[in-house]
Amino acid sequence: MRSTLVDHLVILPILLPLAVGAAMLLFDERRRVLKATLSITTLLALLAIAVTLAVFANAVPETDISSIIVYPLGSWPPPFGIVLVSDRLSAMMLVLTAVLGCSAMTYALARWHKAGPRFHTLFLLLIAGLNGAFLTGDLFNLFVFFEVLLAASYGLVLHGSGTARVKAGLHYIPINLVASSLFLVGVSLIYGVTGTLNMADLARLIPALGDQSRTLVEAGAAVLGVAFLVKAGMWPLSFWLPTTYAAACAPVAAMFAIMTKVGVYVILRLALLCFGEDAGASADFGITWLYYGGMATLAFGGIGVLASQSMSRLAGYSVLASSGTLLAAIGTSNSAVISGALFYLASSTFALSAFFLLIELIERGRDAGADVLAVTMEVFGDAEDDAEEEEEEIGIAIPATTAILGGAFVACTVLLAGLPPLSGFIAKFAMLSALINEAGAIPFAHWAFVVLLVGTGLASLIAMTRTGIRSLWVPAEGTLPPVRAVELIPVGALLFLCVAMTAVGGPAMRYMEATAQVLHWPSEYASDVLGTSTTRSMRPATTP
Amino acid sequence: MEMVLAIGIGIFAGSGVWLLLRPRTYQVIVGLALLSYAVNLFIFSMGRLRVDSPPILKPGSVGDAALIADPIPQALVLTAIVIGFAMTALFLVVLLAARGRTGTDHVDGRES
Numbered sequence: 001m002r003s004t005l006v007d008h009l010v011i012l013p014i015l016l017p018l019a020v021g022a023a024m025l026l027f028d029e030r031r032r033v034l035k036a037t038l039s040i041t042t043l044l045a046l047l048a049i050a051v052t053l054a055v056f057a058n059a060v061p062e063t064d065i066s067s068i069i070v071y072p073l074g075s076w077p078p079p080f081g082i083v084l085v086s087d088r089l090s091a092m093m094l095v096l097t098a099v100l101g102c103s104a105m106t107y108a109l110a111r112w113h114k115a116g117p118r119f120h121t122l123f124l125l126l127i128a129g130l131n132g133a134f135l136t137g138d139l140f141n142l143f144v145f146f147e148v149l150l151a152a153s154y155g156l157v158l159h160g161s162g163t164a165r166v167k168a169g170l171h172y173i174p175i176n177l178v179a180s181s182l183f184l185v186g187v188s189l190i191y192g193v194t195g196t197l198n199m200a201d202l203a204r205l206i207p208a209l210g211d212q213s214r215t216l217v218e219a220g221a222a223v224l225g226v227a228f229l230v231k232a233g234m235w236p237l238s239f240w241l242p243t244t245y246a247a248a249c250a251p252v253a254a255m256f257a258i259m260t261k262v263g264v265y266v267i268l269r270l271a272l273l274c275f276g277e278d279a280g281a282s283a284d285f286g287i288t289w290l291y292y293g294g295m296a297t298l299a300f301g302g303i304g305v306l307a308s309q310s311m312s313r314l315a316g317y318s319v320l321a322s323s324g325t326l327l328a329a330i331g332t333s334n335s336a337v338i339s340g341a342l343f344y345l346a347s348s349t350f351a352l353s354a355f356f357l358l359i360e361l362i363e364r365g366r367d368a369g370a371d372v373l374a375v376t377m378e379v380f381g382d383a384e385d386d387a388e389e390e391e392e393e394i395g396i397a398i399p400a401t402t403a404i405l406g407g408a409f410v411a412c413t414v415l416l417a418g419l420p421p422l423s424g425f426i427a428k429f430a431m432l433s434a435l436i437n438e439a440g441a442i443p444f445a446h447w448a449f450v451v452l453l454v455g456t457g458l459a460s461l462i463a464m465t466r467t468g469i470r471s472l473w474v475p476a477e478g479t480l481p482p483v484r485a486v487e488l489i490p491v492g493a494l495l496f497l498c499v500a501m502t503a504v505g506g507p508a509m510r511y512m513e514a515t516a517q518v519l520h521w522p523s524e525y526a527s528d529v530l531g532t533s534t535t536r537s538m539r540p541a542t543t544p
Numbered sequence: 545m546e547m548v549l550a551i552g553i554g555i556f557a558g559s560g561v562w563l564l565l566r567p568r569t570y571q572v573i574v575g576l577a578l579l580s581y582a583v584n585l586f587i588f589s590m591g592r593l594r595v596d597s598p599p600i601l602k603p604g605s606v607g608d609a610a611l612i613a614d615p616i617p618q619a620l621v622l623t624a625i626v627i628g629f630a631m632t633a634l635f636l637v638v639l640l641a642a643r644g645r646t647g648t649d650h651v652d653g654r655e656s
Contacts, residue, residue: 144623169638171651177635180631184586184624192590
């Protein structure tokens with residue numbers, strides 16, 4: 001069995017950034033070295049913890065199918081107290097968050113963390129909220145962590161100030177406040193009918209509900225689903241997303257690449273846990289909506305990518321295409337497709353995060369208002385920023401900057417379009433082959449998904465190539481962007497992780513397959529969390 | 545009592561949504577406040593409406609579920625009020641910043 005020490009690791013991804021973030025408020029803003037050291041140390045520690053949890057989640061003891069770590073806070077037994085649950089999916093999301101956090105923070109240390117007050121505290125609070133949302137096994141606790149991460153994100157969107165950011169915040173904040181209201185309505189409706197907020201307990205109760213209660217629970221779940229879909233950016237709830245992501249400063253946008261994935265994560269977890277195959281009359285509730293909504297998002301993202309004039313908006317629409325793919329894949333409720341989608345989730349999060357960081361580096365060298373990028377340039381063309389930039393140019397200038405930036409841009413293009421040889425291809429291939437190799441005749445709806453998936457890949461290839469030619473191949477001003485090594489390292493590291501995911505594609509894919517398989521066995525999750533008698537012997541322990 | 549509460553929540557939510565869709569920032573924030581009142585009342589009502597039944601057990605006695613109110617929605621609503629209040633305050637600051645930066649109180653930052 002596990003040592004209890006590992007069990008206590010589960011609380012650290014929430015506690016550590018919260019405590020360090022709060023403690024940093026005590027120091028003066030000018031003590032930047034201290035703050036930077038504290039942030040980076042915390043984030044590296046979080047990465048180590050997340051990897052440890054993932055290793056433990058993946059280590060399958062002989063008797064266990066899933067090695068879920070359940071951590072009852074204050075030792076209150078699960079249906080009554082609040083639990084934290086770390087399984088393969090949570091651990092994977094924790095690793096993604098920590099990696100993105102490390103790279104975005106490293107990037108920010110070059111200049112962005114000086115652009116406004118309390119950047120480090122807000123950043124660590126965002127990480128704490130994200131980790132909490134991934135770990136919690138309780139619906140209301142999920143709401144609290146959502147609010148923590150949203151509150152931090154409101155501050156971060158405005159980081160660096162400027163009219164464009166304030167305008168974007170003016171749309172971003174109310175839409176999320178309304179989504180939070182919907183979240184509360186959904187949660188309280190579900191509580192009012194079932195009398196529980198624990199996700200595992202809910203999964204146990206839903207199959208046995210009466211007709212009247214079932215309608216109410218499904219209504220509650222639908223309201224809750226809308227709140228998550230706003231976060232995930234499903235069309236038509238996604239119009240705020242490209243503007244906000246384009247306005248946010250580079251390290252913040254890079255961190256936001258995982259924010260839409262929080263919505264996707266919660267939907268994946270709740271849809272399969274509460275409305276999976278075992279849910280009786282509620283089985284597959286809402287799954288068709290996810291499927292067609294996801295495809296609509298995918299199409300919208302593809303069209304948006306082709307239509308965008310600036311690189312930041314291009315990246316924003318790529319985020320939409322990515323979450324559309326994930327939602328539609330969840331909508332198939334086919335475990336092989338979902339395992340491909342999980343691989344895609346990891347790969348596209350890294351690629352988008354790297355792309356957001358790269359955009360700022362490429363656009364930095366351009367003259368404000370020189371071309372169609374004028375709108376975006378307004379963000380970076382502030383008098384305030386210019387002064388700071390000149391001050392910062394003393395850093396190590398990289399020769400052949402354009403070559404490095406161009407190489408990174410090509411890697412991003414290959415990843416986002418899903419071309420071989422990088423991990424984006426493996427992910428899309430896994431999804432496509434699972435869709436096509438289903439037993440029996442392939443339904444028309446699946447063909448539509450296949451066509452959309454390939455079509456969006458082509459659309460992003462065209463759009464990225466066009467943008468690449470315009471901004472890298474044809475140098476508009478002939479001036480090299482002033483780039484420091486510390487800003488290239490995180491981009492390189494994220495892209496390297498995608499290469500690594502390709503190189504160890506086998507083990508990575510097996511992890512995703514095991515994750516997707518366990519997600520389809522909600523009763524095991526429920527019995528693990530609630531500590532009741534297991535029904536494991538009923539399930540064959542075969543691999544998918 | 546249920547009917548009065550239901551109508552009250554309906555009026556709050558309806559006015560909130562209407563104000564939320566208005567073009568002026570001040571109307572939006574008042575709309576958000578009304579919407580959060582509606583949601584808070586809704587959460588409260590999910591514990592069922594009871595008069596004269598505190599959510600407290602008498603010392604040394606076994607409680608009767610029919611006589612005590614459900615304490616969980618009350619705890620939830622308290623949390624929701626605190627969070628909602630903080631978010632409204634934060635949004636107010638953004639509104640003021642937008643008013644100062646753009647010189648207009650239109651939600652898009654420009655009159656259209």
